Amino acid sequence: MTPVESAERALRRAVPWIATSLALIAAVYVRALAFTPAEAAQGPAQKIFYVHVPSAWVAFLAFGIVGGVSLAYLLRKDPRLDLLAESAAEVGMVFTSVVLVTGPIWGKPIWGTWWTWDARLTLTLFLWFVVLAYLVLRGAVNEPERRARYAAVLGILGALLVPFIYASVYLFRTIHPMPVILRAGGPTLPGAMLATLLFSIAVFTLFFGVLLYYRYSLARLADARAHAAAERRDA
Amino acid sequence: MPQRSGGMPENGGYMVAAYVAAGAIYLIYTALLLRRGRAEK
Amino acid sequence: MHDLLRVTWAVAAKDVLLEFRSRSAFVSALVFTALVLAIFNFARDPTAVSARDLAPGILWITFTFAGMLGLNRAFALERENRALDGLLLSPASRTAVYLGKVLANLAFVGAVEAVALPLFALFFNVPVLPVLGPLVLVIALATLGFVAVGTLMSSMAVNTRLAELMLPVLLLPFLVPPVTSAVQMTAQLFAGRPFSEALGWLRLLVGYDVIFVAACILFFESTIEE
Numbered sequence A: 001m002t003p004v005e006s007a008e009r010a011l012r013r014a015v016p017w018i019a020t021s022l023a024l025i026a027a028v029y030v031r032a033l034a035f036t037p038a039e040a041a042q043g044p045a046q047k048i049f050y051v052h053v054p055s056a057w058v059a060f061l062a063f064g065i066v067g068g069v070s071l072a073y074l075l076r077k078d079p080r081l082d083l084l085a086e087s088a089a090e091v092g093m094v095f096t097s098v099v100l101v102t103g104p105i106w107g108k109p110i111w112g113t114w115w116t117w118d119a120r121l122t123l124t125l126f127l128w129f130v131v132l133a134y135l136v137l138r139g140a141v142n143e144p145e146r147r148a149r150y151a152a153v154l155g156i157l158g159a160l161l162v163p164f165i166y167a168s169v170y171l172f173r174t175i176h177p178m179p180v181i182l183r184a185g186g187p188t189l190p191g192a193m194l195a196t197l198l199f200s201i202a203v204f205t206l207f208f209g210v211l212l213y214y215r216y217s218l219a220r221l222a223d224a225r226a227h228a229a230a231e232r233r234d235a
Numbered sequence B: 001m002p003q004r005s006g007g008m009p010e011n012g013g014y015m016v017a018a019y020v021a022a023g024a025i026y027l028i029y030t031a032l033l034l035r036r037g038r039a040e041k
Numbered sequence C: 001m002h003d004l005l006r007v008t009w010a011v012a013a014k015d016v017l018l019e020f021r022s023r024s025a026f027v028s029a030l031v032f033t034a035l036v037l038a039i040f041n042f043a044r045d046p047t048a049v050s051a052r053d054l055a056p057g058i059l060w061i062t063f064t065f066a067g068m069l070g071l072n073r074a075f076a077l078e079r080e081n082r083a084l085d086g087l088l089l090s091p092a093s094r095t096a097v098y099l100g101k102v103l104a105n106l107a108f109v110g111a112v113e114a115v116a117l118p119l120f121a122l123f124f125n126v127p128v129l130p131v132l133g134p135l136v137l138v139i140a141l142a143t144l145g146f147v148a149v150g151t152l153m154s155s156m157a158v159n160t161r162l163a164e165l166m167l168p169v170l171l172l173p174f175l176v177p178p179v180t181s182a183v184q185m186t187a188q189l190f191a192g193r194p195f196s197e198a199l200g201w202l203r204l205l206v207g208y209d210v211i212f213v214a215a216c217i218l219f220f221e222s223t224i225e226e
Helices: A003-034 A044-076 A079-111 A119-139 A144-175 A191-234 B012-040 C002-022 C024-043 C051-081 C083-089 C094-124 C129-157 C163-190 C195-224
Strands: none
Touching (some): A003 A044, A079 A191, A079 B012, A119 A144, C051 C094, C129 C163, C129 C195
């Protein structure tokens, strides 16, 4: 099977998985909205948690993948690793954006303000900026080999940055205490809420994996096509 | 377990807004991605 | 090792000399400093907001901007003359080139900071002299952090379609830990608080410098290999 054919097959195989994931997300929605009790003190807005938290987890997972795969690329120089990093960054961007959109919508009714410089949201914001820089950098370099190298360097440095931003925010909040972030149900989540959260995390992780696979296969296909065309020209 | 009661804040609108916004972002991206896939074929 | 130092020094000296001859970036940075001072002075209500509260943040905004001006100029110069190719053809190690550039940029930013700081002390009426020692330490550490990462980023930015515009996009998230630490420590120093309270920030800043200087040395090679 040629690279082009194998990439095309990967794309076709992924489509039913995408459909399944979307259906599962719908199931999460139904379960969270209709079959999970609301938290008495915070009201129904607390349920945003079931979309916000899994998205945040995936965003950081994606970012970790970008960092790790970037390092692997610099070591092995395999162009497929570069395509994988690119895919993880793009898909991760989507999840990060959802975190940044749902965060304030959750914040306003619960804490009275659209934005608080709390650790998770601030970290996510800067994650968003780094992924944006990553994607913009990729868009601004024409030669594939240099683009891959530059992106890899930025990906690794970005991953290194994360603990420092977290530490900055943490230190800042220690010195300038802010309103305590209400946890969804107190120190431990009641059973039904925990189950919904775990279900949601599993579904969104699956959704991410499927999107990543599709996006990666798309990149492989475009790359294989370009190579095939170049070979034909040379022949 | 907390039960729905009259003392709860009336902020369901935010919940709906967040769920719709998140769903829209995910759906739109998925649709765009699939469209790129179809165009590449 | 001796070779490394020699080449580093040569690269740094060349860059500093070039900048000294043209002085344009240096002058731009100073003009910006004066502008910031004037604007913030007129932008606030003196009875409502004390200059002392604003001073640390404004100081570091100015230093950061001066740093970016210097960073852009450094590699743009190389690109104009394709001088970097000449450097790379030489057996000089890539690390030496990187360190030389960092040194030159430090000299540039340091010069701007040395002029800006007294101006700030004057116009914002902040007690700089009593805390000069720790303050210089903070400024040096934070500047090292952002120049080290900035030099690496600008070596990439200069080879992209967007060039100067690319640098802030790449660099700004990386400035958060060092600049935040610096601002917090500066604020504490101006407020006359004992330095021991700032130890957390100092550790963060030193940790950042160690990790990122090492990482940039390691990865600079990847930004210029042909």
